[in-house]
Amino acid sequence: MSNIYDVSESNLNLAAETLKSGGLVAFPTETVYGLGANVYLSDAVAKIFAAKERPKFDPLISHIADIDFLPEYALTDERIMALGKKFWPGPLTIVMRRKDNNPAIDLACSGLENIAVRMPAHPVALELIRKSGIPIVAPSANRFKSISPTTAHHVRDSLGDKVDMILDGGQCSVGVESTIIDLTGKQAVMLRAGGTTLEALEDFLNEKVLISHGNPNLPSAPGQLLKHYAPGKPLRINATERKDGEFYIGFGKISDSDINLSPNADLEEAASRLFAYLRFADRQENYSGICMSPIPETGLGLAINDRIRRAAYKE
Helix, strand or coil, X not given: CCCEEECCHHHHHHHHHHHHCCCCEXXXXXXXXXXXXXXXXXXXXXXXXXXXXXXXXXXXXXXXXXXXXXXXXXXXXXXXXXXXXXXXXXXXXXXXXXXXXXXXXXXXXXXXXEEEEXXXXXXXHHHHHHHHXXXXXXXXXXXXXXXXXXXXXXXXXXXXXXXXXXXXXXXXXXXXXXXXXXXXXXXXXEEECCCCCHHHHHHHHCCCCEECCCCCCCCCCCCCCCCCCECCCCEECCXXXXXXXXXXXXXXXXXXXXEECCCCCCHHHHHHHHHHHHHHHHCCCCCCEEEECCCCCCCCHHHHHHHHHHHXXXX
């Protein structure tokens, strides 16, 4: 029996009850599908790490549905609330100080003093959070280090029956994970490039945002490990032409690619297709490797390049 469920009022209610009672529910967001658990139930959070085979030192993001709840959950200030009101709901995660030492959320925070929070811009995600009445921790709903899922069937293919319910909300619109920005210090620091651009953040904050890739051996936010988002086949990036045996993913005006992220060089289109195209390339049995055209390091290109560099990293 499939664990993929259509989105209906009754299935949303069932998913909310599943979360409240300690189960795992995969659900769509605008970025990728998330594997959700009740943040206050450490046994449930532990199931996420087990299902994904993810190390417990890699912290998770809490998802909320109402910005007015944020001051109850974390230490906020005017800058944090202003940023949330500007970019939420949306693909931005804010790292801030934990409000108390509630041991129930230690595992979700990997024992760190900070907590990462975002409000997803997807009606299914928001309704599920509201019905659950709790923050939902939800990393991408896939095996650790593998390609992130942008459809319900990607989740099923990766995690199988390790998930109690998979809510099918269709294809994700943004296609790369949220940007993570650390606001625990005087200067804003981007810990992961994502669906909210560096330029948009700097324009709103009216300050330079530092970029940190973190310590891959002791990450302070998700997505900082050297190898991540990886297909099974070796991936070569910044390729201007293919080598023998390579499946070629193009970008822009490339004449001989097998598929093209965006023939018109539209970075939003490329981001939305990235993980699905990597999955498609990985399934092609007549090829031994994958190569990808150069992607500009501007706008969403920063997030795309972050993902493909980690996907191509050789351990």
